[in-house]
Amino acid sequence: MKLIKAIVKPFKLDDVKDALAEVGVAGLTVTEVKGFGRQKGHTEIYRGSEYTVDFLPKTMIETVVDDDTVEQAVAAIVKAAKTGKIGDGKVFVLPIESAIRIRTEETDGEAL
Amino acid sequence: MKLIKAIVKPFKLDDVKDALAEVGVAGLTVTEVKGFGRQKGHTEIYRGSEYTVDFLPKTMIETVVDDDTVEQAVAAIVKAAKTGKIGDGKVFVLPIESAIRIRTEETDGEAL
Amino acid sequence: MKLIKAIVKPFKLDDVKDALAEVGVAGLTVTEVKGFGRQKGHTEIYRGSEYTVDFLPKTMIETVVDDDTVEQAVAAIVKAAKTGKIGDGKVFVLPIESAIRIRTEETDGEAL
Amino acid sequence: MIKKSLYLCAFLAATCLPEMLIAQDSTQAEVAAVALETAAEATTALDSGNTAWMLTATVLVLFMTLPGLALFYGGLVRSRNVLSVLMHCFAIACLASVLWIAILYTMAFATGTSGWLGGFEHIGLKGINIDSMAGDFPETIFIMFQMTFAIITPGLIVGAFVERMKFSAILLFTALWLVLVYAPVTYWVWGGGWLFENGVIDLAGGIVVHATAGISALLLAKMLGPRDGFPNKLHVPHHPAMVMIGASMLWVGWFGFNAGSQLAANGNAGMTMLVTHISAAVASLTWMCLEWRINGKPGLVGIVTGMVAGLATITPASGNVGPLGAVCLGFLAGVVCYFACGIVKNKLKIDDSLDVFAVHGVGGIMGTILVAVFGTAVFGGTGVDDMVQQLSIQVKAVGAVVLWSIIATFVIVMICKFTTGLRVTEEVENTGLDQSEHGETAYQFE
Amino acid sequence: MIKKSLYLCAFLAATCLPEMLIAQDSTQAEVAAVALETAAEATTALDSGNTAWMLTATVLVLFMTLPGLALFYGGLVRSRNVLSVLMHCFAIACLASVLWIAILYTMAFATGTSGWLGGFEHIGLKGINIDSMAGDFPETIFIMFQMTFAIITPGLIVGAFVERMKFSAILLFTALWLVLVYAPVTYWVWGGGWLFENGVIDLAGGIVVHATAGISALLLAKMLGPRDGFPNKLHVPHHPAMVMIGASMLWVGWFGFNAGSQLAANGNAGMTMLVTHISAAVASLTWMCLEWRINGKPGLVGIVTGMVAGLATITPASGNVGPLGAVCLGFLAGVVCYFACGIVKNKLKIDDSLDVFAVHGVGGIMGTILVAVFGTAVFGGTGVDDMVQQLSIQVKAVGAVVLWSIIATFVIVMICKFTTGLRVTEEVENTGLDQSEHGETAYQFE
């Protein structure tokens, strides 16, 4: 099992969710985050003074998938989230050692 | 050391925290997240139109524990967070390579 | 590649970001979290009644770096985030199996 | 629901009978203070200045509830229940408005045949037209002005049952309470009823508004039971700024409430405005200093609570005290209500969640009684010649109203219990009323 | 931009010519209802009470837009667009104010040479001074009072184009719309023009405000196209509490709107206030009950929408109906506007995003027509003697104004399309207008 951690542009969330559903991933957890990277922040100007806003709003999608679904899932995310413009984000894959569904105490593959 | 990542129903946060304290886990980090899974979202109806709310509010609890505490900690979380109803959430366990406490620069086991 | 997960005091975010930039880490993702640890929460008193606030606002910084940058990056974070007072936070290091930049589909080292 | 409440009315009427016979002695109010001649009798010419002020005052008092009180309360609850609180206040306002024109106004202000209840000649506003006068301004405005009081009074009770009471129960409770408590007590005190006859002083509702709401709130909270987590694991107010916004609106609106109750733009209204303001300011500072001293930190929720306490306390007295009396009442409001909050929670162990009783009930009752003291010339007041006699009238009035509020509220709550049910399920309480009862989410910041 | 709009004026003037000749027959308004003698002619003495009320009413109506309407609308959109909505309302208010004194006031209220457009004698407020009177209060206040109507009317249209229209287009649209639709229609109905001559009833703007804004909003929404995701993937209102705050301000401000339109603090104002309130309360409860029944849950956004529907509906009728008529109108407002919302979205498939047409347009038109019914003595109303005749006048008036609004709005939208452009790019829409168009972020809670 792997944890896929994708950081994408906020308005792509629905597309990514749908794309994941299509490859059979039906569980995910979403966090509103702020990102800093090549895409530079912006300045907001109030009363003639500039304020630098370094961080941009991003959405982090975390989903745990079976080993053999990882590739498809990552591909699905990349496809759905891509705009081709800077700031599209990243996908990271981390190892998971175990998983458990709280309601049923099923573990690992069954827990997803 | 392991990172336990538990996604639970928001109102269970206090119970989980207390349960973890009981098995000696006294440090944790909490994020408000939105979850998508078997438990379906809901519709909100405004002025006669339906709006689908796919994501449900969930709480993500992350805690790093020693290898030999993992099992108890997971069990404690599961017990405290369970309502038996759909949407109770998951617990994932990830490997951690190192830890450091910023204040003292203690590392690994001592850092927790 | 590793994922560095640092939980720090919120007002240290800018310092940490600058410190990371100095060691060449220019991508990171930030989440507002609530922390529970040795630093105890506080009580707020409204109309003569005490309300315990167990959780303190913290900022979680996640950054994925090359294996050979990890040490410097962790050191930079620790240095920048330290106040020496309780509640300074932790740094955890997790293994990453793969990374991909959505925009270009570059992978691993290139994706960062 | 309607059948049941009618039944109750009958029951209560029967209960009241003996008392009514006793009260029969008291002659009818010769000239009702709130001079309500029907159009036929109206002789006073319309005064456009007073009319302008009463229009404005009416707007101000409505503003106190919508959105003032709603925000004051809404900011104090958890974020998952804030919409429900706003909904309670809003729906109660609408319901009270409709009941007011249907039946409450006539029960409260039409000339009655005994000292216990007004007549029914104006049922459904029968007989009211553009030319009807209330003194030197149109009766329609008097109806509206008084309606805003009937709106805010059950609104105040919301603070007692937030985060756990069923919406249907709230509506039923409100309707019955307005009919059984608010309308009769208004008649007794303002409409020419027996307390009015006795010469009770209550300019703007220490008895009619704050005592009734405060006592009923306490009893309702007790019967409803506490919120999950009471008293030690409750959550902090989710939005103190919202509390402050609401409180500020209450402050400015309260000038309509108190100075408007003089029913004219004159020197009395001016003095009422002045003493009202002074009491609010002094009570705020008093509460702030107490918090600073006791908790180490002066808080925003605290200072604005002090303000509300100061306003509730001066309300009945604001037509009789002078600046000195206002300073004293404000100070007492700050001190007494501050400690009352703790007592209700820690000694009585009642989850009167937003301190309706401790702030409004205690304040209103205190002001009602103390007007007998601070309304004397010694304290720069006017209208109280014989302090002791007035004191006894005031105490009697408070006693009677408190007693009646308790009896009626008890009955009403029992009715709700066995019809709509009182509380939401534990699951609903956990999820929050916004989502579960109203299908909405308060903050969707993406 | 200015050149273009002048050109348009000329074009429209030419178009109107034939109609104007026909209308020539109608004699000049002998005594304009809104009695605007210039200072020279003024003979009525100033009444300080009426003046006080008109000052207050003006403040109340401005408060309806700033911040009332802005919040009512702002809470309904996504959090990434809330500032843009507030900005629209604010900028429109400023722009309307400047245009009002420059040219709109004279177009709407100066004595014209035909029934179609007011004169130009007060261009740039020429000839107005401290002593100018409008009846028994200063004309300056009349100018201000009417200005607040010219502010809120284009403000209402904002609800049709939120989350996607270019800011520059909004400004241009508003300017042209005020000149081509608002000012003429105001003259027709209130300023002594042909509909006024015909005896149309519209106390506070069922036609002038709600019908014009509602129809234009619908057409604009259609021409602009829907938001991304319409109709099935839209996002829920981001802040229902903000909606309720705004709605409450609309409610209290509406007393200035309706009762202020009586231009005096008298019995008419009182009755207008009363029926206005009743309609709002009844419509709110009606809407709430419908939602409860149909969706299973009574929501906050719903109840306050009902309130607005009730207020829009009573507006034209509030000078003529009695309490019973108000109850009926409120009930109809709740039912009809409720279903109208669904029809616009699901049947017409127009993204009139915040239901400007379904709530304001439908309500205003309904009230305008039904005043002929409920204004009769049978329903306790006043001023309508011959129901059938009045009905025909009302329908004619609505028809003419709707027609003109459609024509003019179509032309204006085309102008905007070819000058400023109408819509933001898809990327801007995705990012949100706050950031992209105004460079700001609404909520920075760290």
Added chain:
Amino acid sequence: MIKKSLYLCAFLAATCLPEMLIAQDSTQAEVAAVALETAAEATTALDSGNTAWMLTATVLVLFMTLPGLALFYGGLVRSRNVLSVLMHCFAIACLASVLWIAILYTMAFATGTSGWLGGFEHIGLKGINIDSMAGDFPETIFIMFQMTFAIITPGLIVGAFVERMKFSAILLFTALWLVLVYAPVTYWVWGGGWLFENGVIDLAGGIVVHATAGISALLLAKMLGPRDGFPNKLHVPHHPAMVMIGASMLWVGWFGFNAGSQLAANGNAGMTMLVTHISAAVASLTWMCLEWRINGKPGLVGIVTGMVAGLATITPASGNVGPLGAVCLGFLAGVVCYFACGIVKNKLKIDDSLDVFAVHGVGGIMGTILVAVFGTAVFGGTGVDDMVQQLSIQVKAVGAVVLWSIIATFVIVMICKFTTGLRVTEEVENTGLDQSEHGETAYQFE
């Protein structure tokens, strides 16, 4: 603390002596503009219309501070300091109220023995009763109306010291500032003092309110030092919608401020309302256009700041200019204050955090001086016959008041420094004042 301030009073009194002797020549104001006869002298009958308007105006001005100004400022700071700003405004309002009745009112408005300070006959409101009149309305209302000015003026200064000043220092500063700056200057200009004698024009407080607050704010900000991160690493306003809500309340309330200062509901009040509104609208649009041009994007915070600048600028002039003058003043307000913001930050490098000086100070001073120009008949104004002479009076008045504000503020800040201390610790600043100073958290959205 009290001892110290008394000592300071004595010191200042001594300092003033020489000047006082010089001023002795000027005869007592024969008939104070703000005609304050004590009850004994009152002969004018009460006018209910004017009374109604003054009651309303008082409510409006209080509303400007609570919650208007508080929100305007609160939205501009970081989310961790918003409650502290609301607390500052609220506590200052209460403190100013109490001081006003205790001592400030008599210092400002009782007949003094020199042109420098009012008498002490009304200390603690001694001698004021229900029958006391101020012209044709009750003196109690005049006291309240003026009190709301004493509330908002130190409230304005809050913008200079947000996010870093100790709460105790704020209270001490406010108390001393009201006694040493506000009350005397009010007497000079409005209470019959030497500037009043000289014929200075300042209808509603360009000098008394905006110049004093603006200058003192600038000096205080300088002495206090900048916030951590100034000027390049500051944080954006956390809640522009809150800023806009507050600004809107300021706008509507400002009609009470300016038109209320005419102390009657008459043609003067009407014209004042009109020009006030025009200036606000023009300044808003001007600021918006400048931002659009210079930054590429018109922002919400910008347009509402323009509005405040427009209102501050017209304030002193609003009794004398006509619509044309208002357009000019509005335009100048937009341009000059816009650039003043940048100058204070970038040239003077003073962290006058919310631009109190650049907006209020500069605006108020500009309006005070330019009333001599735009108040002439040439620009459609009234009351200024000799422009040059009036100009010299206005400049002299501004000069004297600015000088005195600087001296007194300097002394007061030094006093605070050595008693309460001025600034919170760095740790407190980092954590935020809400938590550290007031023990509360602003937003708990779970």
